[in-house]
Amino acid sequence: MNLTQLSYILVENPDSSGSFENFAATLQQIREFGFQGIEINISxxxxxxxxxxxxxxxxxxxxxxxxxxxxxxxQEGLCFCSPDEQVRRSAVQRLQHYTSIAARFHALLVIGQMQGFSQDEPDRPVAETRIEESLKRIAEAAEEHQVTVVLEPVNHLQVGFHHRLQDVLDLARRIGSDRLRPMLDSFHMNIEEASVTEPIFRAGSDLAHFHLCESNGSLLGSGNLDFPSIFQALESTGYSDWISVKVYRQPWARGAEAAVEHLRKLELIP
Structure with a gap:
């Protein structure tokens, strides 16, 4: 499989104290490494x-x-399951506004960790009801702005709820908006799922986005994930959207350059 829709995730937030010229130079270098797009944090x-x-x-x-x-x-403690109604309202309003920003960039809006943790709300049914109600309101804004919101199954160490694909599929089905779709991340799947390819097949044509991350979260090739099998699974389901490379605990330049080198070595990208 020759992947052409490859983007890179800047894990750290843009430095608001720095110059835009420096940030633009970062983007340009990522582009020169061979990526066709960028994924950024917004807060x-x-x-x-x-x-x-x-x-x-x-x-x-x-x-x-x-x-x-x-x-x-x-950074701010904004989450959907908080017992504090003002916190929940602020979280929803923040993401409703983000749908208008995503619309300007024709970008996806990724939601996962803003669900919160069980320590925010220990009563799971109550927490899940609040999460669902929050997402319904965000979905309405997404429908207004014609933006796709992708729900990310995040591992249990990084969020308190909806860790597996099936959890996210069930959640999206209950909300009932075609603007809410599932995504997958190989790092989280490696922790929570029995297989890193079976969820790809199960998501099928519903899959809207994919994060490619090594089993240890570090440089591609430094862990044990079988990337050719992952790419083959994506190809077999007809997936043709973006795949974003994510690398933790490494300088962005090293992570980006090493990712391209490894994927080319595996003949997964031109």
Whole structure:
């Protein structure tokens, strides 16, 4: 399989104290490594340097593939299951606003960690009801702005709820919006699922996005995941959307360059 829709995730939030020129240079270098798009974190009331970023990605044909939202929980404590109604309201309003930003960039909006943890709300049925109600309101905004919100099954060490594909499929089915779709992440699947390929087949044509991450979260090739099998599973289901490479605990340049080298060595990308 020759993958062409390859993007890279900047795990760290853009440095709002730095210059846009430095950030643009980072994006340009990632593009030169061989990626066709970028995935970035968004936190706070608005996206940093939004207009300039939009101008850059449009002029360089280097799209923002999706916006990651989890840092809003870890930086501000915004989550859907909180017993504090104001916290829940703020979390929902934040993501409703993000749907308008995602629409400007024709990007996906990724939701996972903003569900919160069980320590935020120990009563699981209550927590899940709050999560569902929050997502319904976000889905309404997504429908208004014609944006796809992808629900990410995140492992139990990083979020308190909906760790597996089936959990996310059931949640989306209960909400009933065609703007809510599942995504998968090989790192989380390796922890929570019996197989890293079976969920791909089960998601089938519903799969809207995919994160490619090594079993140890580090450089591609430094763990034990069988990437050719993952790519073959995606190909067999007809998946043709973006695959975003994610690398933790490494400088972005090293992670991006090593990923391209490894995938080319495996003959998975041109």
């Amino acid at each position: 706070g009331p608005d996206l940093w340097q939004q207009d300039r970023l939009l101008e850059f990605v449009d002029s360089h044909d280097f799209p923002v593939v999706s916006l990651l939202t989890g840092s809003n929980y870890f």
